[in-house]
Amino acid sequence: MKRRHLLGATFSTLAILSMPVFAETKWPERPVKILVSFPPGGSSDLVARMLGEKLSATLGQQFVVENKPGAAGTVAASALKAADPDGYTFMLSNLTPFNVAPVRFPDTPYDPITDFDHITYIGTVHLGLFAASSMGVSDLEALIAAAQADPGKYEYGSSGVGSWGHIIAEQFQNVTEAELFHIPYKGSGPMRLDFRGGVVPSIFDAVPQNLPAVQDGTAIPLAVTATERLSSLPEVPTFTELGYDIVAENWLGLSAPAGVDGEIKAKLDMALTEAMSLPDVQAQFDTWGLVREPKTSAEFEAFVSDLLAQWTPLVTAAME
Known part of the structure; x- marks a missing residue:
């Protein structure tokens, strides 16, 4: 009996020691905020809301999306930097406010690396060059030949000066x-409306939002910026x-914001990683x-x- 009690105590101790170090934290004890640097309805907003619902179910507190669009994402990123690093404010981070804006705008009020803890990578969307069917080009080389033969005649839209679409368009040229x-818009939504309405004949824009236009024949995808062909546009x-x-x-x-407790970050990363492995996600x-x-x-x-x-280069x- 004593030996069984001793073995039981030993196994109990080992079980406790093997538990994740964040098991003692009571976080979250109140609703958690996820900042999004785009208006409602965009891809970032949809991703944040879907994952927020999964996190709410897993962690027992509401994960609430708060949209803070503007200034190439720096409005949301600045709010994140200013937040208390207590584990109750996060951001669905993305390329523009962390890799583009700090170069484009030297007075950006944060350092994209040292002022933040980048916790969980979610995924990537790629850019495409799309032509309207009315433009009369069926492939990339045809567009290049037309633009070389008549410089400046053909227009393209981007979601704004300094956006990733604008920068890649400059590299393309x-x-x-x-x-x-170049016709810059205040966001990709208005640009896509004009594109589908025939106002602007070509756009550099994220692939996912343009798939419906490809499917109905309004848009002709000429090339994508991925390293290999996309399953959505094989x-x-x-x-x-x-x-x-x-x-x-x-x-x-x-x-x-930099300085969030390591146990909170580990618990959030595990919950988010599990959520992204779900078949429906x-x-x-x-x-x-x-x-x-x-x-x-x-x-x-x-x-x-x-x-x-x-x-950076x-x-x-693109700014020159």
Whole structure:
């Protein structure tokens, strides 16, 4: 009996020691806020709301989305930096406020690396060059030839000056010597409305939001900025496949103000990673064209830093 009691005590002790270190934290004890740097209805907003629902169910507190659009995402990122690092304010982070805006706007009031804890990488959407069917081009080379033959005649839209669409369009023109006339919009929503209405003949925009236009024949996808063909557009070549060194990805992740307790970050990362493994979430990611490649928190931190270095010369060149 004594030996059984001793073994039982030993196994109980081992079980306690093997439990995750965050098991003692009571977080979250009240609703948690997720900032989104875009208006309601966009891909970032939809991802935040879907994952927020999963986190609410798993962690027992509401995860509430708060939209803070404006100034290339710096409004939301600035609010995140100013928040108390107590584990109750996070942001669905993305490329523009962390890899583009700090270069584009030197007075950006935060450091994209040191002022934040980048906790969980969610996934990536890629950019595409889309032409209206009325433009009369069926492939990338046809558009390049037309733009080279008549510089400035053909227009393209982007979601704004300094947006990733604008920057990649500038890179495209540099490597192809095809001159297009830029029409910047205040967001991708108004741009897509004009594109589908025939106002602007081509756009550089995220792939997922343009899939309905591709399916109904309104938009012709000419190339994508992925490193390999996308499952959502398997017939569309990549720029690199066509001989142009143009690669771009708009990543999504969950970030916090610097200094959040490690146990909270570990608990959140585990819950979010489990949520993203659910079949319904994976199916929705596929529908949206969101490419998921798991990364640890340390890998995600390095990823954000590496992309800042990668985008700095591209943004600088677009500003010249």
